Amino acid sequence: MIQFTLKCDQDHRFDSWFKSAAAFDVLAQAGHISCAVCGSSQVTKGMMAPRVSTGKTSVEGAPEAKDNAPVPMLSEPDGEIEKAIKALRKTVEASSDYVGADFVKEARAMHAGEKPERSIYGEARLDQAKELAEEGVQLMALPFRPKRSTQ
Structure with missing residues (x-):
């Protein structure tokens, strides 16, 4: 890694x-x-800068910096913006259905009354999103990308 x-x-x-x-x-x-x-x-x-290991480890097993302070291996979001985006992602994923590449089709079907309305999120190109907005479909760009399935 x-x-x-x-x-x-x-x-x-x-x-x-x-x-x-x-x-x-x-x-x-x-x-x-x-x-x-x-x-x-x-x-x-x-x-x-490259991180070179001296072979010494801290109590928790993480490499140590020159001042003997543990070097964090993974970090949590530092700023308020990162924390807000993380919270928004959690809310969207918990309260909406991920429809992936079918977002445009699903949004149009709900707008036309062909499918029941529900909260969805997925992927659309910019030109597709503009067309949906021009048709009166309410949508918004999310400040994160959907998690990709590894299956």
Whole structure:
């Protein structure tokens, strides 16, 4: 595993772990990496210093920094924006049905009265979202990408 410092086109910086440098490249080219702050998919590797292990470990098994303070292996969101996005994601996922790529079809069917209305979220291209809005379908962009199924 390798930890990269990432930077989006809005200059937000955040860290994430990847299986390898090649794994990052594959995910980035496929558009599967997005900014933890604003959701932008224009993410690149930022400047970072290598972390070299001395072999010493802290009580919890994490590597130690030069000042003997434990180096966190994974971090929780630091800022208020990250915390708010995490809370919004939790609320959306708990109260809405994920319809994936069928979002446009499902939204139109509910708007036309062909299907019962319910809270849904999924994926749509920008041009599709604009068409839905022009048709009077109420929708909003979410500041996060849906979690991808590994199945």
